[in-house]
Amino acid sequence: MIPLSVPFLNGKEWEYVKDCLDTGWISSAGSYVNQFEQQVAVYAGAKYGIACMNGTVGLHIAQILSGVTSDDHVIAPNITFIATLNAIKYTGASPILIDVDPQNWQMDLNLLDKYLKENVVRKNINGEINAFHKVTNKRIKAIMPVHVLGNIGDMNYLQEIADLYHLDIIEDSTEALGSLFQGKHAGSFGKFGVFSFNGNKIISTGGGGVIVTNDEELAKKAKHLTTQAKVSTMEYIHDEIGYNYRLVNVLAAIGVAQMEEFPLLLDNKKRMDQYYRSNLEGVGDIEFQFVSSDVDANCWLFTFKTRHMKGLLEYLNGNGVQSRPFWVPMNQLEMFKNDIYITKLNNSNNIYKTCISIPSSAGITQAEMETVVKTIKAFYALL
Ligand SMILES: Cc1ncc(COP(=O)(O)O)c(C=O)c1O
Incomplete structure (x- = not known):
């Protein structure tokens, strides 16, 4: 895995x-x-x-x-x-x-x-x-x-x-x-x-x-x-x-x-982010998180949106690629459901229903990233 x-x-x-x-x-x-x-x-x-x-x-x-x-x-x-x-x-x-x-x-x-x-x-x-x-x-x-x-x-x-x-x-x-x-x-x-x-x-x-x-x-x-x-x-x-x-x-x-190792690890994360962005662009209905030009992000955990999140999650985890859904929005949890929640379109729910995180370790290898991308493409080819 x-x-x-x-x-x-x-x-x-x-x-x-x-x-x-x-x-x-x-x-x-x-x-x-x-x-x-x-x-x-x-x-x-x-x-x-x-x-x-x-x-x-x-x-x-x-x-x-x-x-x-x-x-x-x-x-x-x-x-x-x-x-x-x-x-x-x-x-x-x-x-x-x-x-x-x-x-x-x-x-x-x-x-x-x-x-x-x-x-x-x-x-x-x-x-x-x-x-x-x-x-x-x-x-x-x-x-x-x-x-x-x-x-x-x-x-x-x-x-x-x-x-x-x-x-x-x-x-x-x-x-x-x-x-x-x-x-x-x-x-x-x-x-x-x-x-x-x-x-x-x-x-x-x-x-x-x-x-x-x-x-x-x-x-x-x-x-x-x-x-x-x-x-x-x-x-x-x-x-x-x-x-x-x-x-x-x-x-x-x-x-x-x-x-002491952090500069190297940060570089690795950025390289990973670039690889995923350039190789997953246009695949299925995948949409990336927007990062403004004011931001130099650490690219911690690669996460994208797709309407097929549930199916993709199951497919990836079943095919050796560990992936996870995004957090349940706080207003939907029992402990916070009576707290004030300010929203117009409930974007939180849409993000929760569509986001998926894929392998993003700082030590991920080129071969592993290629496998991740290949497996994601194989899933969309089945639709
Ligand atoms: C957004 C966010 N807040 C808080 C925490 C809590 O950090 P810790 O797990 O070190 O307690 C985490 C990470 O786990 C996090 O991702």
Whole structure:
């Protein structure tokens, strides 16, 4: 089976992990953690990086430090992996789900803009201006753009909206390490950006995440909160409810090795994307995700639209080509079905019903890509 997206471990992963084992530094302290944090922050063009167990907990911490509470709303796209929404719900806040653009599959900012104009009032409470929803009376505290599949929406427009309504931007950049918008790295636009290093990401630590920010105070607080909020190195004094969300040294060691290999892996992904685009163009009714000329995408997971998604999915998986459908839209899941969902044409549902992801590992070979394309063409030839 040609796998969907598996790690590529051809660098110094063994050497660095062995170093952890040889020295006994396998757990929550150790130099690889700091090194990994810095590598990711520098790469993303942010001042500070805070390693954590995974992207989901990183998003949770970012919500807490943005001051999101159970009385608030947080804006998020309706097409995302569930972790984005879970992180909002951990704080008790209520999501406002925004349908996505039918071309680039990112949050539809025109729809959001119009919705906020009609449904929000700004209030000055104790010198702090915030946007409040006219019907629920809840404060809208933050917006979470998700850089779906490593593509990026119009960050200038998003920033304009966030400024106008005093929203904190928390970027779910979990899929977007290596993606740029107008030359600026994903994750560096907002108050926080969060990256994931789980097994299917462009680089992996097995499981892991890094929160990035340019704010020193917030960076310190993020480190504090992810490490049980301990204030003294000696005594067990903790000054708030913290979390054991730290990334262990042995996983950070893998991360350091992976970051060293990252430029190569990113190149491979881009080559893969070009190969698929040029060889699948015009095949059946295949439609690609639109990537604007402002975006230099990391081409994380090759996904396209076809009305024959279900049949193709079955055919590929039955013929040695692992493929997957796209996420069920958030508004269709039981836990979120009573949350606000803003849409005109329900593009989310169309994307869900038609999108399919095909093998996209950074280490995919030319022969494997040829097999994938040949198998897809064979399917359409049967129709
Ligand atoms: C869009 C999105 N958000 C959040 C996450 C959560 O990251 P993690 O699996 O590291 O918790 C992922 C990846 O799994 C993701 O794809």
